[in-house]
Amino acid sequence: MVQIIVRKEEREIIKYQLGREAENIGGIALYCPFGKPAVLLTLPYSKEYGVFPTTYWLSCPYLVKEVSRLEEKGLIREFTEMLEKDDVLKERLLAAHQDYAVERMKLLEDEDRKQLADKKAILEVLSGSGIGGIRDMKGIKCLHTHLADYLARKKNPVGEVIWKKLSWPEDCHICDLDKVMKGGR
Numbered sequence: 076m077v078q079i080i081v082r083k084e085e086r087e088i089i090k091y092q093l094g095r096e097a098e099n100i101g102g103i104a105l106y107c108p109f110g111k112p113a114v115l116l117t118l119p120y121s122k123e124y125g126v127f128p129t130t131y132w133l134s135c136p137y138l139v140k141e142v143s144r145l146e147e148k149g150l151i152r153e154f155t156e157m158l159e160k161d162d163v164l165k166e167r168l169l170a171a172h173q174d175y176a177v178e179r180m181k182l183l184e185d186e187d188r189k190q191l192a193d194k195k196a197i198l199e200v201l202s203g204s205g206i207g208g209i210r211d212m213k214g215i216k217c218l219h220t221h222l223a224d225y226l227a228r229k230k231n232p233v234g235e236v237i238w239k240k241l242s243w244p245e246d247c248h249i250c251d252l253d254k255v256m257k258g259g260r
Contacts, residue, residue: 084252085112091255092134099127101182104227107135108243111250114223119179119201120187126197128208130179131223136249141241142219154215154233165213167232172205172212174230206231 081089081100089097089112099121105114113135117127133139158165180202183191191198205212207220215221218237225234248254 088112088250088252088255089115089134092136092250097134098124104131104223107137107247107250109247109250111135113138114227116182116227119182120191120197122190126200128179128200128204129220130175130182131220131227133219133223133226137244137247138222138241139219142222142237145237145240146218150218150237151215154218154236158213158215164232168215169212171224171231171233172209174228175206175224176202176204178228 080102085103086097089100092112097115097117099118101116101118103112103114104116105112107113113133115132115134117130117132119128119130120126133142158168183201191201200208204210206224207216209216215233218233221231221234222237222241223234225231225238229235
């Protein structure tokens with residue numbers, strides 16, 4: 076059984092970061108250097124929310140913004156081109172996708188498995204899709220999911236390259252609780 080331990084203050088910060096209540100939250104996979112949630116662990120299935128194939132969710136507003144800038148500059152296209160030429164990178168990414176699916180399946184509760192026993196399509200999504208729920212394990216869907224996976228598990232070659240282009244800010248107060256409670260950034 077996955078033990079969910081997210082303090083009330085952390086839930087407020089996460090709500091602020093996402094702009095909504097977090098769904099299927101299983102815990103916090105990584106905190107930033109300033110002690111705030113940066114990567115969330117999400118549960119793959121719940122009766123209330125259904126299927127959620129993104130196991131690691133980047134919640135840090137600073138990193139979300141920086142990764143969005145990289146996507147806008149065409150980094151997904153660059154990775155796609157790199158994967159066409161680099162067999163080692165392709166193999167490492169495939170291994171990361173497969174391992175992600177295994178980790179996701181480990182998070183399923185016994186009760187969830189029983190409920191899903193006759194829902195093969197859902198089980199196939201959870202067991203057969205890669206990082207962020209991508210079906211084509213040779214590709215890249217979203218850089219945010221790759222960075223979140225890398226920061227949480229250190230096994231994602233795409234996330235590793237992204238992280239080398241970024242870093243934590245020297246000082247950050249985006250998610251300070253007093254700002255969160257006031258609703259401003």
